[in-house]
Amino acid sequence: MTNQRPWWLRTLLSGRRQALTTTGWLPSRWATGIAGADLRILFLGDVLGRTGRDTVCERLPGLRRDLRIELAVVNAENASHGFGLAPDMAKALFAAGADVITLGNHAWDRKEIIPFIAENPRLIRPLNYPPGTPGAGSVLVTLQDGRKALVLQAMGRLFMDPMDCPFRGTAEVLSKYRLGHSVQAIVADIHAEASSEKMAYAHTFDGQVSFVVGTHTHCPSADAQVLPGGTGFQSDAGMCGDYDSVIGMVKDGAAMRFWRKMPGEKLGPAEGPATVCGVFVETDDATGHARRIEPVRVGGRLSQAMPAV
Numbered sequence: 001m002t003n004q005r006p007w008w009l010r011t012l013l014s015g016r017r018q019a020l021t022t023t024g025w026l027p028s029r030w031a032t033g034i035a036g037a038d039l040r041i042l043f044l045g046d047v048l049g050r051t052g053r054d055t056v057c058e059r060l061p062g063l064r065r066d067l068r069i070e071l072a073v074v075n076a077e078n079a080s081h082g083f084g085l086a087p088d089m090a091k092a093l094f095a096a097g098a099d100v101i102t103l104g105n106h107a108w109d110r111k112e113i114i115p116f117i118a119e120n121p122r123l124i125r126p127l128n129y130p131p132g133t134p135g136a137g138s139v140l141v142t143l144q145d146g147r148k149a150l151v152l153q154a155m156g157r158l159f160m161d162p163m164d165c166p167f168r169g170t171a172e173v174l175s176k177y178r179l180g181h182s183v184q185a186i187v188a189d190i191h192a193e194a195s196s197e198k199m200a201y202a203h204t205f206d207g208q209v210s211f212v213v214g215t216h217t218h219c220p221s222a223d224a225q226v227l228p229g230g231t232g233f234q235s236d237a238g239m240c241g242d243y244d245s246v247i248g249m250v251k252d253g254a255a256m257r258f259w260r261k262m263p264g265e266k267l268g269p270a271e272g273p274a275t276v277c278g279v280f281v282e283t284d285d286a287t288g289h290a291r292r293i294e295p296v297r298v299g300g301r302l303s304q305a306m307p308a309v
Contacts, residue, residue, distance in 0.1 A: 037285040039147065039185050040309070042069045042296065043213050044278035045220065045237030046104075048078040048248035049269025052241040053089055057096040059276045059298055064097045067280060067296075067309055071141065071149050072097050073187055075215045075237070077104035082249060082269045084109025087116040090123055099141055100124065100151040104191040104216060105161060107135075126155035126191060127173060128164040138173050140183070147285070149185040150177055154201070156192025156216075166190065167204055174208055179288035185210040186288065192216055195235045202233040210283045210290055213237050218247040220277045220295060220302070230289025238277030243301045245270035275300030280307045 042063060047056050056074065064072060074093055079085045084106050090113070093101055103125040108114065117123050117135035127137020138152035152173055154166035170188065177183050186209040190201045193216060202212040207229030213236075214221070220238025227233050239248050246254035249267045256264050278296040283289060294307040 038291065039071065039143075039149070039283045039285060040067060040069050041071045041073070041149075041185060041187060041211060041281040041283065042067060042278060043187065043189070043211070043237055043281070044072070044074045044098075044240055044276060044296075046078050046215055046218055046239045046241070046248075047074060047076045047093070048218070048239050048241030049080075049082055049271065051269070051271045051274045052239070052248070053079050053092065055274035055276055055299060056240050057092055060093075060097045063276070063296070063298070067307060069097075070143050070145075070147075071099055071151075071185065071187070073100045073102065073151055073189070074098040074240075075102045075104065075189060075191070077102070077106040077191075077215075078239075078241075078248065078269075080110050082267065085113055085123075086110045087112055090116065090120070094122070099143075100139055100187075102151070102153045102189045102191070102215070104153075105155060124151065124153050126153050126163070126166070128154055128166045128169040130164060137169070147184045148182070149187065150183045151187045151189075153189040153191060156190060156194060156197045156201075158192065158194040158197045160193055166192075166201065170201075170205060174205065179208060179210065180286060184285050184288060185283050188212045190214050195221070198235045199233075202227060202231060202235075206231045206233075207289070210288050211279075211281045211293070213279050220297065222295075224279065224293045224295055226290045226293060230287060232279075232281045232283075232290030232293035234279050234293065234295070237279050238275075238295075238297070240276050240278070241274050242270035242272040243275055244272050273300045275302045277302070 198214040206227040211232040218239035221235040224234040241248040297305040
């Protein structure tokens with residue numbers, strides 16, 4: 001007679017939630033909070049122009065499958081010719097597998113998005129826009145297995161438009177949730193120009209959120225790390241677009257503006273092969289903190305990076 005624990009109990013204690021839920025031995029709602037259970041998050045950086053949109057829509061379903069993604073967030077404020085997002089573009093990104101879409105300083109460049117954002121809570125804009133601005137700066141998402149994740153976005157103020165304080169606004173939103181208890185994960189998109197402001201933001205909320213990722217500069221940074229308090233951080237996710245360009249725009253016209261310091265031809269998005277750039281994060285359900293964070297770069301000109309799962 002052996003005192004070995006049955007297989008289902010060993011699996012439960014080891015945190016292998018997926019095996020139990022898929023076989024029906026464990027209801028998915030019981031999986032939350034088990035030590036060792038994880039949640040896989042994919043964040044894709046600024047989608048720029050047609051080539052960025054088409055490539056993300058083509059690649060995202062495969063990335064979700066291969067990385068076993070449970071929450072996918074996409075920044076798409078530059079999806080429409082580099083300036084704003086149209087409703088049909090948002091619908092295409094949702095259909096491709098985006099759970100949440102974030103915006104930024106180009107949020108209102110396409111006026112049609114104003115009534116659309118009011119009716120679609122999974123499309124969010126920076127939370128520190130003034131009161132009365134259409135839409136919301138955060139959304140609580142219920143995942144397919146019943147777990148909950150909060151996604152929020154704030155916009156920086158250094159070298160950006162005057163805004164309400166992103167730090168105070170984020171603190172106010174976070175006061176309503178408890179990481180690892182009321183929500184299994186919290187993702188914060190800080191849309192800002194200055195890396196210093198993004199880093200200060202991440203350290204301020206270290207331990208209170210699962211993952212802080214910067215957007216806006218269109219250049220993927222090499223500083224992916226788990227901060228001392230358990231928050232994953234990368235100061236910029238990069239761009240989903242053509243890197244044979246000046247931050248996604250046709251390079252000749254953009255470069256000439258620096259030569260002449262005069263208005264030139266209207267900037268347009270580069271339309272060569274796009275690199276899908278983003279960040280992969282795996283969190284622990286028991287704490288909501290990041291276990292690992294790695295860059296994602298697929299296709300196009302940049303060196304390729306794909307996490308092993």
